[in-house]
Amino acid sequence: MSIYPDHSDPAADKKYLATAAENGFTRIFMSMLEVSDGKAAVTAKYQDLISYAKTLGFTTTLDVAPSIFDQLGISYQDLSFFAELGADGIRLDEGFDGRQEALISFNPQELNIELNMSNNVDYLNNILSYNANDPFIYGCHNFYPQRGTGLPLDFFVACSERFKNHGIETAAFVTSPAGTIGPWSINDGLPTLEMHRDLPLSLQTQHLFATNLIDCVLIGNAYASDEELQQLGALNRYQLTLPVQVNTTASPVEKEIMLTAQHVRRGDITDQVVRSTEVRKTYADVANPQHGATHDFQRGDVVIGNDSFGKYKNELQIVLQPHHDERKNLVGTISDTAAFLLDYVTPWAKFKLEAI
Structure with missing residues (x-):
């Protein structure tokens, strides 16, 4: 699931995580694209949430962009700040030249590096050609808060195949009809695929697994209802x-x-x-x-x-x-x-x- 610490209440986040853990959820996408506090406040807030999530068995990926590095005074050459927060990986919302991503994948903190999958270009091959640390390279699609802007199915398949053909672990987003929290003021739902925007959450999830292109399905918005979490927890991802x-x-x-x-x-x-x-x-x-x-x-x-x-x-x-x-x-x-x-x-x- 997804958590937005700069738009939500920590107590509500923890309650949500506890319910999700009871239903078999294991991975968190946590946005850092819109942090506005200073480094000390950001550290305290994120450490607290990530530490609690770890007690429930979650791994956490932080969504980051170059502006956050500048704002917090940190460098892509030193990811120790994210390791100190307790994160297991970072998602690069914006890419570099391939050589930089390959170098980052050898970070001594052994954080996973998650790449944006929602572009049908030779981005991944370029990174791998620089002898990247393959086991630490992951892929994750974007989500699209504005109605009418999600990916069409054929484009999604083409983008995803680029990663699956290399055996890279993949992820994509579905959207909860009950969810109201996202990273931006516009929130018409947070799916990867436009066709999913108004479908029940369980159908969106079944579809992503049925494509055999997505390993991890993330609920893009917060908070999914208890009933939805229970439905997804009971869902058989291996057959329709x-x-x-x-x-x-x-x-x-x-x-x-x-x-x-x-x-x-x-x-x-x-x-x-x-x-x-x-x-x-x-x-x-x-x-x-x-x-x-x-x-x-x-x-x-x-x-x-x-x-x-x-x-x-x-x-x-x-x-x-x-x-x-x-x-x-x-x-x-x-x-x-x-x-x-x-x-x-x-x-x-x-x-x-x-x-x-």
């Missing part, structure tokens, strides 16, 4: 869990197939549906008569083969293209806001369905 509105005509066995089974998309895919075929073997001897729901299916509908479908009885499918088939029963529908996640149910992908 698609939210489904269960049809009132779905039978008990259909609900069991839909909501309890481990689903796997067949490797020999089709454009019309996502096929989860293993379940039909488990339920081969279980009757499943046709019922009265519509058999005209739209994208996002969840269907299960009924008794008239022969060997395909009790096979679960998610509709990708509209079609009609009376041999399939409509049992649920993926929510409209989550339908874009179907693009990430790739060949052999494992997925779950969860009632909403």
Whole structure:
């Protein structure tokens, strides 16, 4: 999660961190872009918060810019100030010439150096070409407080691939609808991707993990609600869990197939549906008569083969293209806001369905 010590109350920050730690959060992005106090006051404030966070098991990355170095009278050639605060790394909000970043990565304090990922240029290769200390190089996207200014998905993918292709650990931001605190007076949410700005926090997070391009998801604004923290703490980052509105005509066995089974998309895919075929073997001897729901299916509908479908009885499918088939029963529908996640149910992908 993210903390903004110059815009928040330390007691509220600590309460937020404690709740997050209870739900499995382990990393803090802490902004230093807008510090206004003197060096002594800044030191006391940040040391106190970072020290408390360490007792909860957090690592902390400080977001810094050249102006902060000038303001506090410190140098990129000596990062001991940040180590004394207790930080585990610094994020360079602005870059240098490559040679400088490579040299900084050998800092004797062994602080991680986090690079801005949100530019599709050869920045990383330039740094690595100066024989950087690779294990201490990380990547982190920007967030975008102004509506309409977040990254488009294709650009985000291109930027992220540059880092993943080198095995660099990556991070990006999601935004909490409940959050009101950020670094600037404009705060229309703090996502990396513009498409995430108005989505539920759990869907944003699932999407970033589903891209297989992001290792760490950070909540950009503060404070996420307790309910949101609990939802993210329970989220399975390793496979998609698609939210489904269960049809009132779905039978008990259909609900069991839909909501309890481990689903796997067949490797020999089709454009019309996502096929989860293993379940039909488990339920081969279980009757499943046709019922009265519509058999005209739209994208996002969840269907299960009924008794008239022969060997395909009790096979679960998610509709990708509209079609009609009376041999399939409509049992649920993926929510409209989550339908874009179907693009990430790739060949052999494992997925779950969860009632909403």
